[in-house]
Amino acid sequence: MNIKKLEHFLAENGQLKFRVRQIRQAIYQEGVSSFAEISTLSKELREQLEKELKVLSFDVEKILFSKDKKSAKALLKLSDGNLIETVLISPLEDSWSVCVSSQVGCPLGCEFCSTGKMGFIRNLNAEEITDQVLFWIQKLKTKNQKLSTIVYMGMGEPFLNWEEVSRSLRDLVDPKLFGFGARSLSVSTAGIPAGIEKMAREFPQVNLALSLHFGTDEKRSAVMPINRQNNLEAIREALKKYFELSNRKVFLEYVMLAGINDSQKDAEDLAKFVKSIGKLQLLHINLIRYNSTDTKFQPSSKEHTLQFKNYLLDQNLSVTIRKSLGEEIQGACGQLAGKA
């Protein structure tokens, strides 16, 4: 919701400031989905608001739920007709996490990613980003459940839209609006060193995830074109700086691609690179099962993934195999393509 527009509208219509507080409380804390539901307002004001303003900046085209009801994906139509997707998952009982998009499409073109295949269309503004969260808050309210965490891991590279992403982070931690703790937010990047540093300076408590996926420049550049400008050395230096500024744990994401990055040699290369960063107590590797999409890549077998993990554990690295939710609804990492 565009809170500035709301404030302006209320001021222009001679409403007192406490009205803004009432509406903020109803929308952000109580999760009402329309002004008509805010019973503390007069009927006349509710009707005026319904006519002039929208709670969400997009229309909901479609929502898909997985059979086990532990994940859902929504296709959203923005005011200019572009489509984005957002995903809700429940990684633990009674715990819900939202994955938000920060761009329509993505300019980075990682070969294993459906979003990358779309190309870049435009950046989302802060309102379009936080409205994805608001939308799921409204849905969870009907189940009497609350949102625990938010990850910027949907469509787009957040650090290529830092101005709007940072505004959205500010709104999410603002106690007058969403009021989330900074530590319940995570931003995931494919490796933009300047963005990593900016986030460490501006939001040292927000979690950083880095989509690493390869331990050598040769392999990484072949599948992730961003590595040709920002190679592993640049990432290493950016992470060292990040640790200096924030001293927070970083999550290294490693998607397991059959025959591409899942051999013993790949595990050795990854271990070598991770050790070269230093501060191993602050680095955690998440091995992620790849979700088959419309690309040529296939997921590694469970056995291969386990062997890979065991080698990293033998190297005294912190590693887990992350359960991938949302595959059935194509809502998992790399599967968002604005076409639900």
Ligand code: SF4
């Ligand atoms: S994996 Fe992330 S950075 Fe790469 S193309 Fe997809 S959305 Fe963009």
